[in-house]
Amino acid sequence: MPSTWCLRLFLLLVFSANAAFSGTIVKTLPGFDGELPFKLETGYVRVGTSEMFYYFIESEGNPKEDPLLLWYSGGPGCSALNGLIYEIGPLAFNITEYEGGIPSLMYYPYAWTKTASILFVDAPVGTGFSFPLTPEGFATSDTLAAKEIYQFLRKWLMEHPQYLKPQLFVGADSYSGISATLVVQHVLDGNLDTNLTQLNLKGYILGCPEIDGKITANAKIVFTHRIGLISDELYNVILVKNFMLSFTLFFLVNNVIFHLVQATKVTCGGDYFDTTSENPACYENLQLINKCTKDLYKNNILEPKCTWASPESADEPARRLLEENAEGFILSPPRIPEFWCRNFNYALSYIWANDQSVRAALNIREGTVHDWKRCNKSLNYGKDVKSVLDYHRNFTNKGLQALVYNGDHDLIIPNLATQGWIGKLNLTIVNDWRPWLVDGQIAGYTIKYSENGYRLTYATVKARRLKKRITEEVDTHRKSPSVGNVITCLRGLFTIILSRESLHFRNSGN
Numbered sequence: 439m440p441s442t443w444c445l446r447l448f449l450l451l452v453f454s455a456n457a458a459f460s461g462t463i464v465k466t467l468p469g470f471d472g473e474l475p476f477k478l479e480t481g482y483v484r485v486g487t488s489e490m491f492y493y494f495i496e497s498e499g500n501p502k503e504d505p506l507l508l509w510y511s512g513g514p515g516c517s518a519l520n521g522l523i524y525e526i527g528p529l530a531f532n533i534t535e536y537e538g539g540i541p542s543l544m545y546y547p548y549a550w551t552k553t554a555s556i557l558f559v560d561a562p563v564g565t566g567f568s569f570p571l572t573p574e575g576f577a578t579s580d581t582l583a584a585k586e587i588y589q590f591l592r593k594w595l596m597e598h599p600q601y602l603k604p605q606l607f608v609g610a611d612s613y614s615g616i617s618a619t620l621v622v623q624h625v626l627d628g629n630l631d632t633n634l635t636q637l638n639l640k641g642y643i644l645g646c647p648e649i650d651g652k653i654t655a656n657a658k659i660v661f662t663h664r665i666g667l668i669s670d671e672l673y674n675v676i677l678v679k680n681f682m683l684s685f686t687l688f689f690l691v692n693n694v695i696f697h698l699v700q701a702t703k704v705t706c707g708g709d710y711f712d713t714t715s716e717n718p719a720c721y722e723n724l725q726l727i728n729k730c731t732k733d734l735y736k737n738n739i740l741e742p743k744c745t746w747a748s749p750e751s752a753d754e755p756a757r758r759l760l761e762e763n764a765e766g767f768i769l770s771p772p773r774i775p776e777f778w779c780r781n782f783n784y785a786l787s788y789i790w791a792n793d794q795s796v797r798a799a800l801n802i803r804e805g806t807v808h809d810w811k812r813c814n815k816s817l818n819y820g821k822d823v824k825s826v827l828d829y830h831r832n833f834t835n836k837g838l839q840a841l842v843y844n845g846d847h848d849l850i851i852p853n854l855a856t857q858g859w860i861g862k863l864n865l866t867i868v869n870d871w872r873p874w875l876v877d878g879q880i881a882g883y884t885i886k887y888s889e890n891g892y893r894l895t896y897a898t899v900k901a902r903r904l905k906k907r908i909t910e911e912v913d914t915h916r917k918s919p920s921v922g923n924v925i926t927c928l929r930g931l932f933t934i935i936l937s938r939e940s941l942h943f944r945n946s947g948n
Contacts, residue, residue, distance in 0.1 A: 462801045469790060470543040476528055476551060480800050485589045488575050490559055491567035493522055497555040505605040507554045508591050510561045512612025515814035517566030518558035519791060524783065526550040531786045540793055541786040555601065557594065561587045564817050569806045579820035584620030595637065605640035612851060615647025619826035626836060641839030646851040649859045650825040657855035659727065667731055736849040740901050744779040787812050827859055834863055837891035847901035860896055865889045
């Protein structure tokens with residue numbers, strides 16, 4: 439073990455030997471004008487040999503009665519700050535007036551904290567400001583992450599007993615749909631232990647969640663079919679020379695798939711697309727589909743991809759590097775309005791979270807996380823759970839309440855995947871498919887199910903094409919509520935979905 443690591447480990451152990459919990463109220467933050475208009479607490483909770491960092495924002499409504507929502511982001515490896523700033527929290531960066539230095543923060547009035555207290559946690563360990571005390575602690579997985587998050591939640595609640603009474607919801611997005619499902623199961627199992635304090639679990643909230651890898655992989659191909667990203671004619675030229683294929687690609691934009699998808703079904707396993715098939719024809723068809731979609735911004739195919747900023751725009755590895763290293767952007771304010779893409783928003787988080795004054799305000803322990811990343815792409819993470827569908831089947835017998843939402847132009851976790859696994863639960867429809875509105879406009883569609891006291895509300899969110907100038911759309915596209923999703927937040931959207939009535943899942947009959 440390197441001597442520097444030994445010294446770091448020694449100092450951390452000495453510093454935190456008697457402090458399994460450490461929380462501090464934060465009243466001001468660099469970049470925000472004046473005191474924060476809500477209660478923010480940050481701190482660490484010791485879980486095994488790891489220190490898990492959290493941001494807790496108390497409900498701006500009635501904290502004694504409003505629910506407590508545990509929330510962490512997808513990836514795996516995306517920081518809770520991603521959820522706080524870009525998804526559901528009461529802060530947002532002011533990207534239209536950025537001129538260098540520490541980005542300025544604005545109060546976001548449509549946050550979920552209007553009707554819920556939210557406990558944001560950097561999970562799994564190695565994410566955000568959470569860190570292990572031993573080198574071995576960097577290795578994690580679906581199952582290990584779920585155990586640590588559950589232990590974190592239980593320990594945090596023991597230190598904050600006033601939040602044991604309100605209803606508890608477990609929430610996550612994107613890939614963390616896997617581990618969040620396991621966390622819900624851990625809470626249910628823990629409540630069976632009479633030696634443990636009961637947690638008032640009411641349900642869970644999942645945004646564009648990964649639930650079953652095969653269902654998701656299959657849905658991606660079906661989605662590209664339905665949305666018109668692949669040509670009807672593409673399959674007809676599979677055996678033609680490469681130059682003929684490139685000519686045919688000219689017509690892709692105005693066509694809809696059929697032949698290619700049908701051919702892919704035949705070569706990849708009938709009605710189900712086995713994307714792991716070793717059939718050469720299957721592999722070739724999947725590669726052709728990939729060529730037609732690789733230059734899309736897959737989180738929202740209506741948004742621009744940031745490839746233009748790459749110095750080697752024709753080089754796929756360079757593009758990948760650009761997406762993974764948003765902090766490498768040189769932000770030129772005059773260019774942002776004209777050539778906006780979502781990574782400009784993300785770049786500000788790197789500048790902000792790596793500033794020493796910000797770290798001091800958040801009470802980050804010195805010498806722990808030297809290079810904060812919005813999403814840690816180098817996380818040592820083992821994906822050891824392929825499906826949690828059976829857990830959700832089990833939940834239908836536990837009287838839980840669930841809210842599941844998905845953007846309708848998401849190519850990472852398509853809405854068809856979410857609707858697919860929900861359909862396999864064989865629930866009874868109590869309110870059939872119908873639109874839901876914001877300011878008189880259709881913002882998406884929703885359907886409600888019920889079975890044995892279990893109730894599930896599913897909602898899609900209609901994506902909108904971004905306007906040319908960011909200054910024209912700042913109010914309606916400030917946040918996207920899931921890493922790896924397409925949900926472009928309409929004004930007041932989540933206040934409506936997560937109003938006190940819907941979060942408590944009261945049956946309004948509408």
